[in-house]
Amino acid sequence: MRIASIIDISLVDVPGIPVTVIFTGGCNFDCPYCQNASLIPTTSGVETPIPEIVARATGHLSDGFCITGGEPTVQSDLPDLLRALKATSGGHINLNTQGSVPSTLRESLPYLDSVWFDMKAAPSRYQEVVRTRSDPWGRVRESIEMVLASDVEFWPRTTYVSGLITPEDISEVVQLLDRLGFSGRYLVQNYIASAGVRTEEAATLSTPTKEEMEALRTLGSGSVRVDIQWNEVVLSA
Numbered sequence: 001m002r003i004a005s006i007i008d009i010s011l012v013d014v015p016g017i018p019v020t021v022i023f024t025g026g027c028n029f030d031c032p033y034c035q036n037a038s039l040i041p042t043t044s045g046v047e048t049p050i051p052e053i054v055a056r057a058t059g060h061l062s063d064g065f066c067i068t069g070g071e072p073t074v075q076s077d078l079p080d081l082l083r084a085l086k087a088t089s090g091g092h093i094n095l096n097t098q099g100s101v102p103s104t105l106r107e108s109l110p111y112l113d114s115v116w117f118d119m120k121a122a123p124s125r126y127q128e129v130v131r132t133r134s135d136p137w138g139r140v141r142e143s144i145e146m147v148l149a150s151d152v153e154f155w156p157r158t159t160y161v162s163g164l165i166t167p168e169d170i171s172e173v174v175q176l177l178d179r180l181g182f183s184g185r186y187l188v189q190n191y192i193a194s195a196g197v198r199t200e201e202a203a204t205l206s207t208p209t210k211e212e213m214e215a216l217r218t219l220g221s222g223s224v225r226v227d228i229q230w231n232e233v234v235l236s237a
């Protein structure tokens with residue numbers, strides 16, 4: 001499996017649980033606002049044996065793991081890593097995914113406790129936003145339904161980017177989640193042009209205002225509540 005980096009402990013990736021964060025390399029989407037753009041190439045990261053990943057990721061003061069990237073499910077041996085982490089620590093295991101590889105996700109579910117599921121846009125706009133050769137929506141929808149039908153906690157989340165994502169996108173995601181039987185919190189976070197963003201790709205994009213973000217709360221409907229997470233720009237010293 002290709003690993004880009006491991007952060008010993010994070011208090012912000014899984015609510016209420018300190019986790020060790022494992023970043024995988026490679027992604028099959030090409031979102032213009034990607035904040036980890038150096039991890040998109042399939043050659044990013046370093047091919048690392050699973051026992052070595054487990055050794056580096058365990059023994060910290062965390063109570064679990066968050067696997068992110070890149071897109072972890074493009075790594076076909078992801079289920080093997082998850083199985084090894086579960087057997088070693090027994091702690092909470094969270095996966096960040098955009099859901100475009102349901103076959104790997106299906107094999108991963110037995111070892112997962114929660115999934116942050118990146119809802120990119122309204123279904124009709126997926127291909128335009130993630131810039132793939134073919135429309136990934138059918139596979140993404142399959143993954144959403146798969147997690148909802150499992151015992152794994154499903155945490156939907158969208159990054160709201162002015163100049164790309166609209167209130168109509170958020171509203172359509174809310175209606176979709178409601179139709180699929182999801183009940184609970186749908187988190188919408190603001191985009192910020194962090195150091196990991198490609199400047200040219202993001203030239204027409206901008207950080208939404210707090211007022212724009214707050215207005216999205218009203219789009220909650222049925223059993224779906226829209227919660228807002230406001231990320232501050234971190235200025236380097």
Ligand code: SF4
Pocket residue numbers: 027028029030031033034035036037040069070071098
């Ligand atoms: S899916 Fe995530 S990692 Fe992949 S390009 Fe989009 S934002 Fe970046």
